[in-house]
Amino acid sequence: MSLEVIAPGVLSLLQDRGRFGAHRIGLTNGGPLDPEAFNYCNRLLGNDPGSTLVEISFGGGHFRPTVDTFICVTGASMPLTINGAEMPLWAVLPVKAGDDIRLDFAERGCRAYLGTAGGFSVAPSFGSTATVVRENIGGLGGDKLKAGDSLPCAAVSGRRCYYLPPEHQPRYQDMVTLRVIPGYQQAHFSRLEQRRFFSHGYTVSERCDRMGYRLEGPAIACDIEGILSEGICLGAIQIPADGQPIVLLNDRQTIGGYPKIGSALSLDTARLAQLRPGGTVHFAPISPHGAHNALHLAHSMSGRRTLLERQP
Amino acid sequence: MELHSAGENALILYLGRETSPEVAARVHAASAAIEAALGDDLVDLVPSYASILVIYDALRTDHLDVGHRLRAALSDLAENASLEGRSVILPVYYSPETGADLEALAARAGLSVDDVISIHSGTEYRVYAIGFAPGFAYLGQVDERIAAPRLATPRLKVPRGAVAIADRQTAVYPAVSPGGWNLIGRCPTRMFDPLATPPMPVAVGDRVRFEPVSRERFLALGGEVT
Numbered sequence: 291m292s293l294e295v296i297a298p299g300v301l302s303l304l305q306d307r308g309r310f311g312a313h314r315i316g317l318t319n320g321g322p323l324d325p326e327a328f329n330y331c332n333r334l335l336g337n338d339p340g341s342t343l344v345e346i347s348f349g350g351g352h353f354r355p356t357v358d359t360f361i362c363v364t365g366a367s368m369p370l371t372i373n374g375a376e377m378p379l380w381a382v383l384p385v386k387a388g389d390d391i392r393l394d395f396a397e398r399g400c401r402a403y404l405g406t407a408g409g410f411s412v413a414p415s416f417g418s419t420a421t422v423v424r425e426n427i428g429g430l431g432g433d434k435l436k437a438g439d440s441l442p443c444a445a446v447s448g449r450r451c452y453y454l455p456p457e458h459q460p461r462y463q464d465m466v467t468l469r470v471i472p473g474y475q476q477a478h479f480s481r482l483e484q485r486r487f488f489s490h491g492y493t494v495s496e497r498c499d500r501m502g503y504r505l506e507g508p509a510i511a512c513d514i515e516g517i518l519s520e521g522i523c524l525g526a527i528q529i530p531a532d533g534q535p536i537v538l539l540n541d542r543q544t545i546g547g548y549p550k551i552g553s554a555l556s557l558d559t560a561r562l563a564q565l566r567p568g569g570t571v572h573f574a575p576i577s578p579h580g581a582h583n584a585l586h587l588a589h590s591m592s593g594r595r596t597l598l599e600r601q602p
Numbered sequence: 603m604e605l606h607s608a609g610e611n612a613l614i615l616y617l618g619r620e621t622s623p624e625v626a627a628r629v630h631a632a633s634a635a636i637e638a639a640l641g642d643d644l645v646d647l648v649p650s651y652a653s654i655l656v657i658y659d660a661l662r663t664d665h666l667d668v669g670h671r672l673r674a675a676l677s678d679l680a681e682n683a684s685l686e687g688r689s690v691i692l693p694v695y696y697s698p699e700t701g702a703d704l705e706a707l708a709a710r711a712g713l714s715v716d717d718v719i720s721i722h723s724g725t726e727y728r729v730y731a732i733g734f735a736p737g738f739a740y741l742g743q744v745d746e747r748i749a750a751p752r753l754a755t756p757r758l759k760v761p762r763g764a765v766a767i768a769d770r771q772t773a774v775y776p777a778v779s780p781g782g783w784n785l786i787g788r789c790p791t792r793m794f795d796p797l798a799t800p801p802m803p804v805a806v807g808d809r810v811r812f813e814p815v816s817r818e819r820f821l822a823l824g825g826e827v828t
Contacts, residue, residue, distance in 0.1 A: 313648045313657075315794070315802050316736040415796055425736050426777075427796065473607035474614065518621060519731055519740075521648025521655025523612040545650050545733030553609030578665045581610045585660055 292356050292440040293406060299350030299393065304410060304429035304441070307340035309418035313544045319524065320420030320428060321540050323500060323563035324401050325556070326460065326592070327365035331403040334362045334382050334452045334597060341409025342419045344435065346402045348566075349395035353404070357445035358386050360407040364454075366399030366462060366564060381453035381600065382407075399462035399564040407446035422541050424501070452597040460561075464569050465491075468537065468558040469576040469584065470527065474550035478514045479529070486510060487551060487573055492535060494569040500541040502528075503562055505571055509533025512549045519547040525554035527573075537562060537571075555581055557588050603676060605669060611645065611660035613668060615676075618652040621742055625652045626728040630687060630807025632679055639675035640668065649806040650731040651740075687728070687807045692774065694723065694765050694812045695820035696787035699827055703784040707750050707767065721745045722786065723812045727772060729804050737776030737794025737802050741810055744770045756782030763788045763825060765812070790825030 295302070305328070308321020322328035322345055332341050344351075349368040355361075363370050363379045370377045371392045377383055379402070385391065393402065412419045412429065421429030430439055472484070479487070492507035510533045521544060522528075528536045528548040537554055539562075554562070555576070562571065576584070608614040617632060618625035633649045636656055643663045648655035658668050696719045698704050708718045727741035734740075749770045757780060760766070764775040766783030775781060776794035789812075795801055804810060815823070 310645050313646045313655075314732060314805065315800075316732045316734065316738055416801075427736070471607055471609060473609065518651040518653070519733065520614065520650045520653040521608075521612075523609040523655060523657060525609055543733060543735075544648055545731055552607075553612070555610050578607050578610070582660060582664050585610055589661060 292442050294354045295435050295439040297352040297437055298435040300348040302344050302346045302435040303421040305345045306342045306419045308420050309416050312416045319540050320422040324560040326560050328403045331362050331364040331405040335405050335407050337409050343403045343405040349393050351393045353391040355385050356387050359446045360449045361385050363404050365402035366396040368396045368402045369394040380459050382451045400566050406443040407449050408444045411442045451600040462564045466561045467572045467574055468554040470552040470554050470573050471581050472552040478512050479551050483510050492571045494565050494567050496567045502536045502538040504536045516547045519545040522546050525559045526550045612657045615654045621651045623728045626730050635675045639671050687809050689809045690804050691811050691813050692789050692791050693815040694787040694789050700788035701786035704786045707784050718748050721748050723814050727810045729806050729808045739804050741772045744772050750784045752782040765789050790823035
């Protein structure tokens with residue numbers, strides 16, 4: 291009763307919505323880098339929101355179910371084949387025990403979500419199944435997926451084959467604008483430095499992972515070098531001594547001592563995480579009020595988006 | 603007290619400008635008050651040296667509401683909240699065998715190894731912050747006489763339980779990890795055990811004392827010297 295991992299691809303991790311409430315003992319959030327694609331995967335499958343799925347970075351996975359069930363892949367456009375036949379993403383697909391499921395490398399975007407009906411049944415630690423390899427917590431023994439792993443899932447029949455119409459599917463670009471709430475040590479960046487930050491494009495460096503995306507571009511100077519270590523929220527933008535911004539993501543350390551110029555919206559860090567090295571990032575300031583409005587609007591819009599059903 | 607925007611669902615509260623046991627006590631008291639005031643609207647809290655990051659559920663409330671509630675909850679928090687905190691004793695086997703930098707640190711300080719041990723174990727510490735890795739607690743302040751800068755070349759592998767000093771802070775490594783702190787001994791108590799309740803023996807604001815134990819006692823308590 292499982293999905294067998296024949297080959298995990300570059301980096302595949304079991305993730306639920308993330309681990310919350312454990313920062314005080316030093317545990318980070320984990321969870322999907324792109325919650326939009328993650329949420330759609332569960333919603334299409336008719337799963338409880340936040341059910342455990344596989345997050346696949348870059349692509350290259352090979353899987354085989356031992357039961358008849360349904361799968362769905364959302365997110366980065368990784369060509370999907372079942373028994374050699376090309377299949378659509380953002381759609382619920384029936385699979386039989388022994389089927390050969392392959393994902394090729396992403397043509398656009400970087401993170402995809404592979405789910406099964408009912409999600410994968412993994413014991414949570416600290417209230418979550420999210421895998422954080424650095425902390426050795428979550429998933430299967432705190433590790434990324436390896437060839438030979440079995441991801442427990444149930445045999446399911448009679449699910450509806452929903453799909454998200456193409457016009458509603460996100461189109462991942464090579465350029466992302468991060469809306470940033472100025473905050474934290476913002477006052478320690480002069481007006482000139484803030485203007486520099488908000489008016490230039492930055493490039494995603496090779497050093498981008500689930501902890502954070504290190505960018506390259508015009509250096510930003512801060513009038514302090516370090517601060518007493520303090521809590522870091524998702525999307526916080528650190529400016530270390532070399533002036534190159536780091537946008538902190540789901541697996542960031544919970545505290546840190548570099549000055550921060552503000553924090554990007556989660557709606558936008560989801561898009562950032564779909565960028566690969568070489569991608570372009572721009573920053574635009576937004577007020578806390580504007581950010582709150584954007585968050586609620588996006589929440590309301592995604593809830594109203596209708597799924598269509600394919601006739602078998 | 604200062605309150606700043608931190609992100610779309612986070613405010614950061616500053617309770618002091620520098621590290622001190624008094625500020626740590628205030629951080630501890632304020633954390634409890636914030637939890638009570640925000641209830642289910644609170645997603646997570648990161649108490650640290652002189653600040654608290656407050657993460658709230660932005661689909662249920664907003665920065666203005668949370669700001670009001672924080673100010674109200676903290677207005678009667680006494681400036682000099684002398685908070686006792688819990689008192690925790692951690693056994694340590696101090697030795698060159700378990701503390702590779704003990705002798706060098708003593709030599710640098712112009713003290714004997716025994717002096718270093720009695721100064722380190724004779725001080726009561728406060729848990730200033732927890733972070734870096736699960737269960738990593740930053741304790742202060744270390745007596746100036748045995749304060750020591752981080753190693754120029756960090757070790758790739760510091761063993762679990764290593765007791766170490768960096769500047770005026772001390773810590774017990776909760777798991778094997780790279781690290782640049784000066785190792786002076788080893789503690790058999792698990793600082794982070796995901797299966798235990800609670801998973802950590804200390805919380806921010808607690809008071810910690812180290813108690814020197816013999817090699818035999820250390821091993822009997824489950825410590826390992828390798």
